[in-house]
Amino acid sequence: MQKTPLIELCNISYTYPHNHTPILKNLNFSVFEKNVGIIGSNGCGKTTFFQIIVGLLVPDKGQLVFQGTSVKDKADLRALRKEVGFLFQNSDDQLFSPTVIEDVAFGPLNLGFDPAAAREIAMETLDDLGLSGFEERVTHKLSGGEKKLVALATILAMKPKMLLLDEPTNNLDPETRGRLIGILQRLDLYQIIISHDWDFLSQTNSILYQIEHGHIHRCEEDHIHVHSHIHKAGDHPHRHDLKH
């Protein structure tokens, strides 16, 4: 375990506007493990949790701490967002440039790299994810799986220390899913993964946390395990009931 966690949430509460019950209540969380999986039922606040980490939502109460210092202003947020990449659930929300290369280079350009350097970083990143040749492809015409991988490239191009992945395997075919798992296993980054895909969580060796009633708690160690069994379409991602 390290001394200072990259990200720390202290006593965070958040209530959506026009809502009475808070979605997160006095939530405390700090990242020590490299791979964290987050589970929880629909609407329990998993995505809200991510949005608070990257400062897209400002908590009503509590503190967001980045590398040991409390995040207060825009400059702090910029520093945090450089280091923490957020892969959205829907890649169409993430890819907004006409071509792949422009989208991947967008982050580096904003970080102050000149166009030639940004292009180089983008090419390297695409290359690294096995996406060379995709540079001039039109983003909205990519397949769902390709979009997901390109969206990941746009984030990795900023060379973050941590990845927040919001249901990354949703709607991916087994092949792309396998490719994504391979990439994530290879990356030496902190990863927090929201997923309903048990098998995926176990393959990324995640320590599991569950968000429930506005709180987050660590699941028991033996909670996750892999079944070997046969049934129809068994090589497809599937889930089993949470309660065993």
Place this chain on the structure above:
Amino acid sequence: MDEHFARGNSLLHKRDPKAKIISAAALVAVTATSNSFAVAGASLILGIALFFLTKLPAQLVLKRLLAVNGFTFFLWLTLPLTYGGSEFTSIGPVSISIEGLRLATLITLKTNGIVLSIIALLGTSRISSIGHALESLHLPQKLCFILLFSYRYIFVIYQEYRRLARAATMRCFVPSTTIHTYRTFGYLFGMTLIKSWNRATRIHQAMVLRGFDGHLIPLSQDRYSTADTYFLSTMMILTATLAMLNFA
């Protein structure tokens, strides 16, 4: 969405979009405001000449021209009958005016000239280059953003609308002239609007997370070369000559 015209390697494709935008704006302004046949005719010839410089397949452009002339066709139907002035000839009780015919011809020449020039000058650059070029020509940044983002998302929004419309069709919705139909379309449009709004919010979030602070930095720097200066000068001389024809 395919930007067919932007693919190519002709003289015009290689020109800097800034030079092409200025040329097109000047040419269109002179042509559109002119009332002279000489100018309209000359601009059509110039449009055709520019188009040949692009080396684009003629069929594609003819299709576009056909669409545009769908509009001028209606002018031919109405102007000669309604414009008044001196009579050219009459068919029964209907008189056809000379001024009406003249105006319809003038508009047709101008329209085709302008469309050809725009295809040749602006169509040969990608929308994103044009957006960035407009920005570097110091047009209001917000308008440039709107151009760039409309281009990227209009298709996505359309698909979203189609999905909703299909869902309605799946539940046996058949449009007719009833309040139910109007209400349903109202819901469909309203829902598309809300979804687009939400999507816009999420896209903005994605951009902010990657360090966006209000400035889009173009990746491909179009380099303004001496050839562009020559091109722009030639276009300006031609356009000035056209403007002079007004007074000839």
